[in-house]
Amino acid sequence: MPDINEILATPPNDPAPPLPEKGALVTPEILFLNQSSTYRLAAAFAGVANPTVVWQQMIDNSPQSILYYRELEEKDEDVGDAIAEMKLSVLKRQMQITPADESALAVDAANFVEQQLAALPDWRNSFDALLDAPFYGYSVSEMLFDASMGQASLLDICDRPQELFSFAPSIYPQIGQLRLKKFISSPDGELMPEAKFITFTSRSRAGNRMGRPLLRSVYWASWFKRNTQRFWMRLAERGPGTAVVTYPAGSTDDKKKEALAAAEALISNVAMAVPENFQVLQDLLKGARTADPATYERLYSTLESKIYRRIVGSTLTSHGSDGGKGTQALGNVHAQTKEDRSVELTLQIDAVLNRQLVRPLVIWNFGPDCPMPKLAHDVSNKEDLGARVTVDDTLQSMGLPMTKKYVYNRYGVDVPEEDDELLERPAAPVPSIRTPAGAPDSPQFSEKRERQVKREIAAFDTLFAQLKDEARAEYRQRITQIAEGAERAHVRPGS
Numbered sequence: 001m002p003d004i005n006e007i008l009a010t011p012p013n014d015p016a017p018p019l020p021e022k023g024a025l026v027t028p029e030i031l032f033l034n035q036s037s038t039y040r041l042a043a044a045f046a047g048v049a050n051p052t053v054v055w056q057q058m059i060d061n062s063p064q065s066i067l068y069y070r071e072l073e074e075k076d077e078d079v080g081d082a083i084a085e086m087k088l089s090v091l092k093r094q095m096q097i098t099p100a101d102e103s104a105l106a107v108d109a110a111n112f113v114e115q116q117l118a119a120l121p122d123w124r125n126s127f128d129a130l131l132d133a134p135f136y137g138y139s140v141s142e143m144l145f146d147a148s149m150g151q152a153s154l155l156d157i158c159d160r161p162q163e164l165f166s167f168a169p170s171i172y173p174q175i176g177q178l179r180l181k182k183f184i185s186s187p188d189g190e191l192m193p194e195a196k197f198i199t200f201t202s203r204s205r206a207g208n209r210m211g212r213p214l215l216r217s218v219y220w221a222s223w224f225k226r227n228t229q230r231f232w233m234r235l236a237e238r239g240p241g242t243a244v245v246t247y248p249a250g251s252t253d254d255k256k257k258e259a260l261a262a263a264e265a266l267i268s269n270v271a272m273a274v275p276e277n278f279q280v281l282q283d284l285l286k287g288a289r290t291a292d293p294a295t296y297e298r299l300y301s302t303l304e305s306k307i308y309r310r311i312v313g314s315t316l317t318s319h320g321s322d323g324g325k326g327t328q329a330l331g332n333v334h335a336q337t338k339e340d341r342s343v344e345l346t347l348q349i350d351a352v353l354n355r356q357l358v359r360p361l362v363i364w365n366f367g368p369d370c371p372m373p374k375l376a377h378d379v380s381n382k383e384d385l386g387a388r389v390t391v392d393d394t395l396q397s398m399g400l401p402m403t404k405k406y407v408y409n410r411y412g413v414d415v416p417e418e419d420d421e422l423l424e425r426p427a428a429p430v431p432s433i434r435t436p437a438g439a440p441d442s443p444q445f446s447e448k449r450e451r452q453v454k455r456e457i458a459a460f461d462t463l464f465a466q467l468k469d470e471a472r473a474e475y476r477q478r479i480t481q482i483a484e485g486a487e488r489a490h491v492r493p494g495s
Contacts, residue, residue: 346377
């Protein structure tokens with residue numbers, strides 16, 4: 001009996017892995033022998049009428065489930081668009097190789113890794129293939145090296161079909177080392193050197209290296225959506241009524257098939273020939289269907305939104321809100337969710353590349369003691385705050401009210417607490433006005449503006465004089481009252 005500990009042994013963490021083998025381990029012969037099930041998408045769902053059978057194979061991590069995922073991505077445009085959107089959100093980020101420190105050895109190692117990636121035939125396509133992991137559960141790419149000079153030079157990174165790989169024999173938990181199967185139906189597989197492959201597992205649970213594919217979580221929504229579309233199209237094709245052709249009681253099976261064929265022809269054909277005794281139930285043919293086509297549309301849109309929300313984490317930015325309405329604030333939340341998922345996926349793939357690509361390249365060419373460079377994509381969500389301030393200032397000058405909460409959130413300013421010491425901006429000095437002739441004695445106006453100012457000053461003087469005359473009497477009376485009061489205060493009683 002085989003040792004289960006040996007079968008399920010985890011990949012060794014070798015500080016200095018041996019130089020990789022030359023050439024490809026996934027040979028063209030293996031790819032050729034499996035092309036009928038690997039690349040012909042119609043082979044997946046063909047002949048499978050019960051969706052539960054497909055679902056069970058997905059739950060069991062069957063190699064056949066990869067074929068279902070691949071066909072799902074190709075046939076469901078919403079699934080394919082959501083996957084492409086998430087991949088592009090990572091692919092558009094700038095990548096940089098940073099030395100571990102400022103030493104000459106660290107800089108040389110970083111430059112070497114950067115040159116190796118730049119020399120690849122199609123690095124972006126290789127990177128795109130690795131990003132299949134979140135949607136298929138895991139992705140596997142084989143690295144091809146030239147190790148003829150005692151070092152390792154990276155020649156290419158080739159995407160490999162996931163269904164040809166496992167991490168243990170089929171009856172065991174998939175927690176062991178990478179295995180290659182020559183046939184998709186093989187139960188076991190041959191152990192592969194991990195340093196020869198880049199294996200990206202997404203959302204692993206309990207050590208399962210096949211991960212948890214997002215395409216499995218949208219399978220039912222996609223299945224119902226596509227069937228809703230099929231029923232919807234059938235309703236549009238058949239129009240009102242149902243064709244029913246009668247046949248005599250006790251008719252043979254051939255007569256029944258002839259009647260059924262005639263009924264189908266009545267719906268699909270423009271012209272047809274019938275015998276004299278051909279009978280059709282006119283009422284059913286003329287009767288209009290009571291189903292509202294809008295029901296199919298609403299169900300289709302709901303399932304469409306569920307798929308996008310599950311994969312991208314956003315609906316408002318692509319399909320409007322779930323109910324066709326929404327606010328800008330809710331849209332910002334959805335867009336931020338998509339950005340968060342994109343950042344998380346970027347950090348995961350960077351960790352995989354640093355551990356499985358950068359590290360062995362540096363060890364093979366510079367030794368295990370070399371400071372390890374770091375590959376990283378830009379995950380910052382930079383915004384031109386200067387331009388944003390200009391936009392917000394313009395909107396506010398147009399009368400659009402803005403809350404303090406918006407300003408705090410938009411510009412990343414902390415809300416002051418009760419005991420916080422607040423900074424006060426010092427008053428700006430008033431600039432002095434100077435001209436080539438020196439400081440002017442008075443502001444200079446145009447002739448028209450000067451006449452207008454004089455009229456305004458004259459009107460003010462007239463109003464001020466009027467108010468002065470009206471207040472003079474009251475002012476005199478009030479002064480008299482005060483004087484009389486003061487005089488009485490100095491006169492003592494009985495004097």
